[in-house]
Amino acid sequence: MARPEQVLVLEPQHELKFKGPFTDVVTAYLKLSNPTDRNICFKVKTTAPRRYCVRPNSGIIDAGASINVSVMLQPFDYDPNEKSKHKFMVQSVLAPFDMTDMEGVWKEAKPDELMDSKLRCSFEMPLENDKTHESENNKTLSSSTSSVKTEPSALPKSASASLDDGEVKKIMEECKRLQMEVQRLWEENKQIREDDGLRKRKVTSVSAPHSSAMATSVVRDEGLSTRILAFCVLFFVIGVIIGKLVL
Numbered sequence: 001m002a003r004p005e006q007v008l009v010l011e012p013q014h015e016l017k018f019k020g021p022f023t024d025v026v027t028a029y030l031k032l033s034n035p036t037d038r039n040i041c042f043k044v045k046t047t048a049p050r051r052y053c054v055r056p057n058s059g060i061i062d063a064g065a066s067i068n069v070s071v072m073l074q075p076f077d078y079d080p081n082e083k084s085k086h087k088f089m090v091q092s093v094l095a096p097f098d099m100t101d102m103e104g105v106w107k108e109a110k111p112d113e114l115m116d117s118k119l120r121c122s123f124e125m126p127l128e129n130d131k132t133h134e135s136e137n138n139k140t141l142s143s144s145t146s147s148v149k150t151e152p153s154a155l156p157k158s159a160s161a162s163l164d165d166g167e168v169k170k171i172m173e174e175c176k177r178l179q180m181e182v183q184r185l186w187e188e189n190k191q192i193r194e195d196d197g198l199r200k201r202k203v204t205s206v207s208a209p210h211s212s213a214m215a216t217s218v219v220r221d222e223g224l225s226t227r228i229l230a231f232c233v234l235f236f237v238i239g240v241i242i243g244k245l246v247l
Contacts, residue, residue: 002112003111003112003114003115003116004112004113004115005115006090006092006115006116006117007034007035007036007040007092007094007115008032008033008034008040008042008061008090008092008115008117009032009033009034009035010030010031010032010090010117010119011030011031011033012030012119013117013119014119014120015119015120015121015122016028016030016071016088016119016120016121016122017121017122017124018073018121018122018123018124019124019125019126020078020123020124020125020126021078021125021126022073022075022076022077022078022123023075024075025072025073025074025075026072026073027070027071027072027073028070028071028073029068029069029070029071030044030068030069030071030088030090030119031066031067031068031069032061032066032067032068032069032090033061033065033066034061034062034063034064034065034066035064036063036064037063037064038063038094038095039060039061039062039063039094039095039099040060040061040092040093040094040095041058041059041060041092041093041094041095041099041102041105041106042058042059042060042061042090042091042092043057043058043090043091043092043106044056044057044058044069044071044088044089044090044091045057045088045089045091046086046087046088046089047085047086047087047088048086050074051073051074051076051086052071052072052073052074052086053071053072053074054069054070054071054072055069055070055072056069057069058102059102060095060102071088078123078125080125084120084121084122084123086120086121087118087119087120087121088118088119088120088121089116089117089118089119090116090117090118090119091114091115091116092114092115092116093105093106093109093113093114093115094113
């Protein structure tokens with residue numbers, strides 16, 4: 001008995017194209033759409049499982065929904081004279097209404113319930129014209145990005161220029177106010193110093209005899225302290241000398 005026709009809609013339908021250079025991972029995309037009113041289980045298989053990484057490689061597509069599958073080709077040494085023999089197969093089966101285990105569905109599925117579609121793989125290296133066009137697009141994109149970045153920076157400058165006049169006026173007024181405040185404080189300080197000097201002269205004239213006696217006693221105390229300190233230093237030096245002689 002022939003297998004039923006695939007109900008999933010594949011984009012692309014027949015071929016997965018991988019465009020080099022192949023020194024890094026190259027990804028192709030496969031879109032699976034479910035136009036039916038039933039949920040569908042699917043699997044993606046390949047004849048070269050070591051060369052590809054498929055995400056997701058299996059799952060369930062709800063009724064009326066779609067899913068994008070990433071097919072990642074691993075880096076390899078590309079030979080333009082070698083034709084690709086790699087193939088992919090998308091296998092599907094209607095999901096039971098009471099499904100609890102997807103793996104069990106595949107094990108219990110009968111051959112006449114399975115649907116499949118096959119795709120071949122092709123490798124292409126970019127042409128020189130494509131490289132030039134791509135580089136030009138990158139330059140255009142970078143220049144447009146830089147222009148977008150510079151425009152906002154120009155706007156704040158014009159806005160700040162319009163605000164400078166008002167700000168400068170405020171600063172000048174504040175400077176004048178501070179200068180007046182400093183002048184007032186300086187005059188008050190000068191008056192305080194004059195009053196304080198006058199008060200000190202009056203106190204000095206009244207207590208001159210007492211202050212002279214106190215000054216004399218202070219000089220005597222300082223002289224005594226100096227003598228005691230000199231004696232201490234002398235005794236210390238003598239002790240050091242005696243210690244060295246004993247040793």
